[in-house]
Amino acid sequence: MQLTELVQKIAEEFEDTPKEQITAITKLKDLEEWSSMHALIIIALIDNHYDIILTGEEMIDAQTPTDIYNIILQKQANK
């Protein structure tokens, strides 16, 4: 898994936000389009693509795609 790939996948889920506006260090919850549905979508896409389940709390703590990436790496290592 690459960070750039994850950023791209996350960016694809924001339909009203220009792709270039979402980078590895974008605070996702500050995006105008952000909703609780996006938290669910990100949890689901990570489950689907990386077979890792993020908890609701982990999603609340994670701010940026990099934060999410690090949680995935850590969980993959512990598997």
Added chain:
Amino acid sequence: MYNPFSLQGKTVLVTGASSGIGQQIAISVTKMGAKVVITARNKERLLATYEQLVAEGHQWVLADLAKEEEIKNLVNAVPKLDGVVHSAGIIQPFPIKFLKKKNFEPIQSINYNAILLLTAALLSNKKINRQASFVFLSSIASQYPYKGAATYASTKAAIEAFAKVLAVEHSSKGIRSNCLSPGMVKTAMYEQTEQAVGAKKMSAYIEQYPLGVGTPEDIANATIFLLSDASKWINGITIRLDGGLLAGMH
């Protein structure tokens, strides 16, 4: 004293009795004179409910209702019943476009499969007395959807339909079957939803409830009514308990 809501002489099975709504239902119906059999998976929490039951003669049985074998054991362990309350249930928000079988099998197995299998086993093993009352916990999500509720809302809608079929199929024995459809009630499930959507969103949502958020007691009181002979002419319906939320929505 005149009390059409008395449950004296009735024996009631309550699933999901280790937490939230099921726990309060178990306690409340014993206050109305019923004997209960309470069930759930978590022994410590189920025993905590057991400690709070009023009077003697109650029973607790550990069972994972997602497992057919354990449903069988539960059915073997229960005496003849005058009431069955299904409160066991889980919630798992999930966006539709990512759904795979593995994402909805767990919720389906407890919110749907378990109810059908347990009801069938109770009936075929002759554990249900004449005039018995079934009460199923649905949710307003079944009729008034929100994003992410695909699996939850559809299992609840299925149970509302199932309850009506049960009502039709067994009314000749005076057996009744109804649903309760609560809005947001303060339980572990509430905390879970709050964690998923964030405290701010949750309090904004709760502000829409004219009578505030529901309590497990509110649901338990409606359950007492449906289990009692006071509701003996009520069959195949769903009672909405939402603090007036939906009355004001158009």
